[in-house]
Amino acid sequence: GDNVSVRYVVENVGDESFEVTATPPGFDDWWVLQVFDASGQQVVFPRSGNMAVSWPHVTQAVTVARPFVRVVSLGRYGVLDRPGRYRVRLFHSLRWKGPGGKDYSGLPRELPPDEDPRWTETSIELLEPTPERVDAVLHVLEGHLDKSSRHGSGDGVVPDPKLFRHAAYVEPLLARLRKDPRPRRPPEIWVEGIASIPTTEATSALLELLATSPASHAMWT
Structure with missing residues (x-):
């Protein structure tokens, strides 16, 4: 019954600030969400083929002290209706502006390899509701x-x-x-x-x- 969500943070590990730019759906800001049950079976698949499209509503500056934070509601992309432990993986490619206002479109729109260090992973446990x-x-x-x-x-x-x-x-x-x-x-x-x-x-x-x-x-x- 809970709206199970994951909160993730995109941090700037460089020494210069950049801006996350707002884009319409289907363009350069995209993310991939995967959820697996305890047996390794994938139960939440990426939307729109290999990726789910998302975009920020406003331009945000991302500095070392001010990361970019998003919350993803898992129930929008699949049904988690059995108790147990689930593994959640998420990859986010952002369109951004660097120094001088130059636009960078991020990575090609394709599923990144598993070994890509920009995947982030966590686990959640669903319990029977009391x-x-x-x-x-x-x-x-x-x-x-x-x-x-x-x-x-x-x-x-x-x-x-x-x-x-x-x-x-x-x-x-x-x-x-x-x-x-x-x-x-x-x-x-x-x-x-x-x-x-x-x-x-x-x-x-x-x-x-x-x-x-x-x-x-x-x-x-």
Whole structure:
């Protein structure tokens, strides 16, 4: 249920500052994300063939004291719905400006070799959600009912209801739908959470919502 993310830092190891330049998607700023389970099976693949496209929204100066920081939400690129340890690898090629404003386009858009030292790697461990953790995740989500506040890469990554996928969320989500009928409180986040759970109980709950809920609820099912 958590919006599992990795935070990585691009550091300047030289003695001169450079600027990261904003580019439209499909151009020179690109990154490759790979995730492997404990058996070595790749479970999250790069987007758009061999790479996933990303770009900074604003030009940033990268100095020795001020690195370039990004947060990548893994759930956008694959489904991690089993407990266990995962290995995460990421490579980022940035378009940048050097001294005098000269543009550098970075590396060719192809998958870098495994031995390239610019790969960065970490590991994460996913645990079965406890009732306390489920309540904590849903409490955070309650503070971000507006969809626009739940998107974007940054330190404020919040839970995504489409990524819950665990049976432990069914009853707590239904409870929130039942107890909070205020018309200004959109129920879609709770319905989206139930719809993400691949169990018979979750499907039955959605069918019950279609049959018994007001039209404002049914439109989200």
